[in-house]
Amino acid sequence: MEKIIRDNIFQQAIKWIYEASSMIREKMNDPLHIETKSNPNDLVTEIDQATEKFFVNKIRSTYPNHFILGEEGFGDSLDNLTGTVWIIDPIDGTTNFVHQKSNFAISIGIYYNGVGEIGLIYDVKRDVLYHAKKGEGAYKNKVKLTPLKRDLTLEKSIIGMNHFWLCHNRLVDEKVMEKFVRTVRGTRSYGSAALEFAYIAEGILDAYLTLNLAPWDIAAGIVIVNEVGGVTTTIDGESVHMLKQSPILTCNPAIQEIIIKNYITKGRKVT
Numbered sequence: 505m506e507k508i509i510r511d512n513i514f515q516q517a518i519k520w521i522y523e524a525s526s527m528i529r530e531k532m533n534d535p536l537h538i539e540t541k542s543n544p545n546d547l548v549t550e551i552d553q554a555t556e557k558f559f560v561n562k563i564r565s566t567y568p569n570h571f572i573l574g575e576e577g578f579g580d581s582l583d584n585l586t587g588t589v590w591i592i593d594p595i596d597g598t599t600n601f602v603h604q605k606s607n608f609a610i611s612i613g614i615y616y617n618g619v620g621e622i623g624l625i626y627d628v629k630r631d632v633l634y635h636a637k638k639g640e641g642a643y644k645n646k647v648k649l650t651p652l653k654r655d656l657t658l659e660k661s662i663i664g665m666n667h668f669w670l671c672h673n674r675l676v677d678e679k680v681m682e683k684f685v686r687t688v689r690g691t692r693s694y695g696s697a698a699l700e701f702a703y704i705a706e707g708i709l710d711a712y713l714t715l716n717l718a719p720w721d722i723a724a725g726i727v728i729v730n731e732v733g734g735v736t737t738t739i740d741g742e743s744v745h746m747l748k749q750s751p752i753l754t755c756n757p758a759i760q761e762i763i764i765k766n767y768i769t770k771g772r773k774v775t
Contacts, residue, residue, distance in 0.1 A: 505588070505616040513567070513588075513614060514622050514637055520562050521610050524555050525628045528595070532605055547598045552576055555594035555610070563590055573747075575720045585618040585746060591723035596625075597696030605629065611698035613723025618746065623727025625698045634702040634728055642705050642731035649705055651733045656710060656758040658688055664700040664712035666693040675715060675739070675751055680771030684763075701725025704754050705732045711755030711763060713739065718749045729754055739768050 528551055536549045556576040563570055567588070572579030574592040582589065590612060595601050597608035606629040614622035623642075625634040636642040642649045669681045685691055692709065694700055697717055703709040705728045723746065726736045736744060736754040741764045744750055753763065 505621050510621055510637060514635075516566065517590075517612055517614065517622065517624055518633070518635070520559060521612065521624060521626050521633070524558050524594070524610060525626060527551075527558065528555060528610075528628055532601070536602060538602060545599065547602055548576065549595075549598065549602065551601075552595045552598055553578070556592060559590070559592050559594065559612070573719060575718065582747060585615050587617065589615045591615065591720050591746070593698060593720040593724075596698040596721060597694075600695045607694055607696055607699065609696055609698040609702075611720065611724045613720075613725075613727055615723065615746070620723065620727035620730065623724040623731075625702045625724050625728065627699060627702075634705060636705075636728040636731040638727065638731070640731070642728045644702075644706060649732050650707070652707060652756045652758075654733075654756075654758050656756050658759050658762050661688050661710035661756075661759055662708070663688050663691045664693065664703065664709045665691055665714070666695075668715055669713065673715060675773060676768060677771035677773065680767055684767045697721040698725055701729055701736075701754055704734055704756070705729050707732075711753065711759060713763075714752050716749050717752045719746050722752060722754075725754065733757065735760055740764065740772070 531551050539548050553576050556574045556578050560578045570588040572590045573582055593611040595608050596611045600607040610626040612624045621638050623636045634644055670678050700712040735757045739751040739753045
């Protein structure tokens with residue numbers, strides 16, 4: 505993607521994010537109509553849907569040749585990432601949005617022929633925008649984020665992961681993960697994949713492990729994490745397929761191999 509085109513798209517996307525966030529703030533304290541999707545904990549509200557429709561309408565009218573992959577299904581049905589593709593999660597962390605009115609984000613990754621060119625994660629409640637353009641570094645608002653330290657050890661690491669890793673699950677032996685938790689300095693769970701990616705880039709988390717994420721959960725975060733020297737793979741260290749759901753590890757590369765080799769691989773169940 506040519507720089508002048510990317511810069512135009514980047515500025516336009518930020519403008520729309522701020523417009524969408526204003527609409528969310530206006531409506532977020534109103535009574536919400538809440539529905540479930542894949543399971544009783546997979547929530548969606550009319551604000552999720554209205555926000556995605558807002559972005560879809562803006563993109564289609566401004567960039568009619570672009571494609572859209574959105575969580576709420578108002579975009580395109582895609583089997584490849586040819587061309588310019590906007591990958592959108594209108595409200596990442598809907599459960600937090602419903603119950604806490606905080607710790608949720610608008611997440612937009614813009615890919616060109618399968619390559620992440622722009623990543624935008626906006627923490628609506630805190631008015632914090634994490635953003636990156638490929639090859640130009642990552643930022644928290646106007647402050648450039650520093651590259652991740654390469655002398656990190658697992659024992660000094662803070663890991664983003666939820667409690668399901670320590671319950672019986674189909675992927676990894678919970679007893680192995682218990683040893684992992686006892687080895688690291690601490691664990692945190694924020695309930696928003698986009699924000700946890702942002703915190704990896706910021707260096708306030710050192711790794712984020714998750715059992716299953718969709719493309720719209722990770723598209724923006726991958727671009728931002730890449731720009732500070734972080735890495736994102738499946739939990740087995742394989743490349744992420746951007747049109748499929750996968751168990752994901754994003755982290756400081758200093759601890760990637762030890763997490764995969766000493767814990768994931770040792771505890772991995774045969775599926």
